[in-house]
Amino acid sequence: MAETASVRCPACRREHRYTTPAYPCVCGAPVAPRLDRGGAATPVSHRVWQDDWVAVRCASCGRRGEWPRPEVGCACGVVLRVAVVEDGESAADGDGTPGAEVAPAPETDTVRPAAPAARPPFPSVTIRTARDAVTATALYLRWLGYRGVRRADQRPPSGIGLAARGVVAQVDPAVRPATLRDVECLWLTAMTESVEGVYFSLAGYADDARARADALGVALFVLDLTGTPRPVNAPADALAASGTGNRAP
Known part of the structure; x- marks a missing residue:
């Protein structure tokens, strides 16, 4: 479930109230990253594609996917990357790219999504x-x-x-x-x-x-x-x- 936490900007010390957005897993259940209560928000100085995504496991079906990493824009102009708890599985459990997930059986080149309905x-x-x-x-x-x-x-x-x-x-x-x-x-x-x-x-x-x-x-x-x-x-x-x-x- 989505969490709400207070995030402090290290540059200007402003406090922000942040709620993690939830995204739908392919099974339909909402998925949201878990906030790291002991971690501090870090400024984003430059963009790296891999750093913009966080591994999260769906609590309903067990699929592991990559979702947008939570961020907060501060009024001082700094973009803050919110500390989260990533799924601890090894890279062998997914392909490490946005949208990757663990499936019960290996996939072929043919895409097999859930039924449109x-x-x-x-x-x-x-x-x-x-x-x-x-x-x-x-x-x-x-x-x-x-x-x-x-x-x-x-x-x-x-x-x-x-x-x-x-x-x-x-x-x-x-x-x-x-x-x-x-x-x-x-x-x-x-x-x-x-x-x-x-x-x-x-x-x-x-x-x-x-x-x-x-x-x-x-x-x-x-x-x-x-x-x-x-x-x-x-x-x-x-x-x-x-x-x-x-x-x-």
């Missing part, structure tokens, strides 16, 4: 920064049924690339609409890796980009500031409706 409502993540947009997208991909969400090996021409079994996704937090070239580059990457291509944009898409995505079968989503991805073309509608469960492997 069993999916709980997607919990929105308010978007204030580019990092929030990446977090919201990673959680949405997990909600759709993709496993092992991680930073993509190949960096896209713009935005941030994410990858998982069966998909490559591009997160574009720019204030300009995504262009035709952006969509075509994502499609080429997806085609090379024989996976689905999914685009998430904060500012929407140029008309020619949308038309090209429809022709190529690239799913387009718009991220509103509440952090809820909204499908804007037919491939995205199909993906949002069925997740990965009813899609061809």
Whole structure:
């Protein structure tokens, strides 16, 4: 269950009341990191992808997953990483990437999520920064049924690339609409890796980009500031409706 604790900023000594957010496990139960009552909040001086995630085990089904590490933004400008108790299992129990989990049997390259009807409502993540947009997208991909969400090996021409079994996704937090070239580059990457291509944009898409995505079968989503991805073309509608469960492997 979510916990509430007092967090003190080491820079200005302000006190913050912090409650850990809960995210849905694939079984539908809420999961939240346990706060380390004896630990101190630490300022974030630079970003490392692996440090932005914390291992947590679901108390209901026992699955171990990686979830966004709790943080607090102080009025003095410092971002504080809240101390939490991580799951103590070895790396062999998971793949160490956002969205990884322990399954009863080894997975093949075919994605096998829970049945779409069993999916709980997607919990929105308010978007204030580019990092929030990446977090919201990673959680949405997990909600759709993709496993092992991680930073993509190949960096896209713009935005941030994410990858998982069966998909490559591009997160574009720019204030300009995504262009035709952006969509075509994502499609080429997806085609090379024989996976689905999914685009998430904060500012929407140029008309020619949308038309090209429809022709190529690239799913387009718009991220509103509440952090809820909204499908804007037919491939995205199909993906949002069925997740990965009813899609061809």
